[in-house]
Amino acid sequence: MIKIYGTTLSNYYSTAKAALVEKGLAFEEVSIMPSQEPEVLAKSPMGKVPYIEVDGTTLTETNVIFDYLEDIQPQPALYPSDPWARAKAKEIIRFVELYLDAPARRHVPTVYFGAPVDQAAYDAARPLLETGLRALKQLVRFEPYIAGDTFTFADLTAYFELRFTNLHTTQIYDWDITNDVPGLGEYLQMVGERPSVNTVDSVMQRDFAAFKNKS
Ligand SMILES: N[C@@H](CCC(=O)N[C@@H](CS)C(=O)NCC(=O)O)C(=O)O
CATH class of the missing domain: 3.40.30.10 (Glutaredoxin)
Known part of the structure; x- marks a missing residue:
């Protein structure tokens, strides 16, 4: 197993x-x-x-x-079978990881562990996040899924990594990134209602709240 x-x-x-x-x-x-x-x-x-x-x-x-x-486990498929569509889904995954999650992650010491805001991270991450969001806006489809009409690994990545990004931008910059990408807020809500995502996310939210209460 x-x-x-x-x-x-x-x-x-x-x-x-x-x-x-x-x-x-x-x-x-x-x-x-x-x-x-x-x-x-x-x-x-x-x-x-x-x-x-x-x-x-x-x-x-x-x-x-x-x-x-x-x-x-090819079924259920979580990538499109068409090579180009599959590569486009992977492109979104790569963008989310490199250009949104990674800069937001510089604020983990503050958001997760209560450290003071790191001024160097504060100054450096914001322009990177703005660039990442502008780029992401060009790639997202919301038809209704992020890479097209089927649910893919890109949706799992977008849900967990963009919500993580938004947690950090909201707390550090008072900046809700769902306002920057039309349709993103509704899309995240839809994906969050999917049973697999909902179950896993509920555990994450519960444990994060308990972790914050303890620290
Ligand atoms: N590129 C890695 C990123 C994983 C990652 O950054 N995990 C975080 C927890 S969410 C971690 O282990 N951070 C500790 C570290 O970076 O040393 C992946 O795709 O799995």
């Missing part, structure tokens, strides 16, 4: 977990925080979560995990 390692506080962990749920694959969750400790690095070379373990070996990077899941 596939084991998925990480924490329910992680948006990427939630993305990969929702992909397993969508695929109808049996899996076991192992709770672990990202870390640079040797035991974690031995399984996840960057110390990040999520990673999955199959037959004693591990695989990292959420979009690589997507590809593996699609190969071992």
